[in-house]
Amino acid sequence: NAASVGIQYYFSRTLSGSRYERAIGAEGLLETYTNLFGDPWLDDRIHIPGSLEQPEMILPFPRARTWTYTGAPHTGWGEGFPFAALDFAPPTDFSGCFVADPQQYTVAIANGMVTRVDRGLAILDLDMDGDERTGWSILYLHIATPGRAKLGTILNSGDSIGYPSCEGGHTTGTHIHIARKYNGEWILADSSIPFEMEGWIPHNGSTAYAGTLSKNGIQITASSVSGTNSQITSGD
Secondary structure: OOOHHHHHHHHHHHHHHHHHHHHHOOOOOOHHHHHHHHOHHHHOOOOOOOOOOOOOOOOOOOOEEEEEEEEEEEEOOOOOEEEEEEEEEEEOOOOOOOOOOOOOOOOOOOOOEEEEEEEOEEEOOOOOOOOOOOEEEEEEEEEOOOOOOOOOOOOOOEEEEOOOOOOOOOOOEEEEEEEEEEEEEEEEOOOOHHHHHHHOOEEEOOOOEEEEEEEEEEEEEEEOOOOOOOOOOOOO
């Protein structure tokens, strides 16, 4: 499969001759993996079932509030692919990083439990089993430490999970970055299982961060500059 070819390619770039043959053989990575985690071929679970559907989700800011769509599909973590994440920023008269107003909080886009927190980070586990590697989970990045929901908190859709900020990772301004996982795998924002919130559907652009959101014939375009063409109101 594609993962096996990827591993073979990696070792072909770092090893040669007998060392390469050993690495891709039964006594190489496969043996190391089996010793650590067990026989991978005995795990026949389907991680992404063909019938998978996303649960209903709302926009990640309070109802009747207008924010700016600043980032169309882009990497969920780090750089490159997969394009699993979307960015939104609260209204402001300032550029760059600023402390969000008390009413500019970020909300849980569905019912869930906060199962992991770190600097700038919160994970919302939708099946509430305490394990973000199973079922649906939502990654929130650039969440300020002050006001962030505590580990283990159960949130209803629309409850505050924290405030947008510049904490955690590279950013040029206060905003939130959200992405979905299912059984630990990133789910592309623009895909057969779209990252749909309140009927808004994301679409890739020509590059990362470029692209649109559309709903009922209305379309907005991601932009780092707030304007009518990039603004979106929750609850509309």
